[in-house]
Amino acid sequence: MKTEVEYKIEFGKQVQKYLVKSGLNVKDFATLINSNVDNVNDIISGKVGLNISRMVKIASLFGIEYYNFANPNFPIPTKSELTINLKEVLSRRKIIGDKSNDTKRLLSKELDRLINDGFLCIPTTSKILHKKMDAELENRNPSEITTLLSQPPRSEYIKTLDQRYITQSIYIHKDYFDEYCSFSKEKLAEIILAEEIKLGLHKKYKSLKL
Template identity: 45%
Template sequence: MYGEETYRKEYGKQVEKYLAAFGLTEEDLGKLINSSSDNVRDIVKGAVGLSLGKMIKIANVFSVHYYQFADPAYPLPEERHLSRSTRKKIEKRKSIGIIVRDNQNLLAKELDRLISIGFLSKPVTASMLHQAMDKSLSNRNSTEISNLLIKRPRNQIIAKLSAKVGKQNLYIHKDFLKNHEPNGLDLFQSAAEQDNPLK
């Protein structure tokens, strides 16, 4: 006979399956049922018990009865049959994508590593920095890197040049700034050299 913990975990798997099927996050579901994303994450992990009321709320998000939602064999509903609020949330998530939470500051740490080995001794774009980073960060984007460069503490040692490569800004360590003034070396050539990232 199954214990309560087993049922919680099975229900959590169902929640995870429905979220993945419709491209929603724990945060999205939390907003739809007036709960927190942390609570939904705990539900997915099977770490918390659920009241009948909470089970009904979750099932209603996907326009099924709570006992149908809990049944792994029950087919997923079609998106067109979902409630208007759920469809709107799905469309919004499609437009903004899933935001990666960097709770361990992995991107910042990797950026600091590149700065420390002299990668910014010549003008580079955020895209070039991204290409040189560890492959585990390939799902991140260059805009995040730009944001890290223009904020403290990195903006104390990194300068943004007036020249650009296409629409992309160029950045350089301030220790090397005097060697790359606009009336000096060809910034675009220097940046192009960085297309082959340091190993």
């Protein structure tokens, strides 16, 4: 029975064989498995071990089951077959990347729409703004809105009040900042809670800890 060290070395040799056969260099391979060149070199030399999920990720790049990939007796596909699968992987990642960029642009566009439509003329939070956005952005995190509001050019006309709503920052357009900056924490909470209830963010509530 082989030792763990022997398995590491054997798997590393397999990685090297597939890289050579496919023409994929170490740098590009490292990018595809979300790693770095040093780590890949350690894998190839058998210095580091890999869990099953990592082995599956590597093998799937070449369209091979991980147990066949690790088997030195399993025939390696032709370069054209390996290249086709790599192109499919890259194509899928490009589509995912494009979709991510599209929703990011939509997030910015929707935030600017809310600002222009006057939704920040009263105190609000990123959670409320998120709820008022296009349904396509439902799975985006309100923290992304917080980031957009804290950066130019939006940070130049959207201000953050000193008070907080539970753990959330409270935002207001600069033209209305003076009107609300002196409001108590409790008064601001009433305004925001009323908006949350209207949007269905508080279906059941008895009391609110400020």
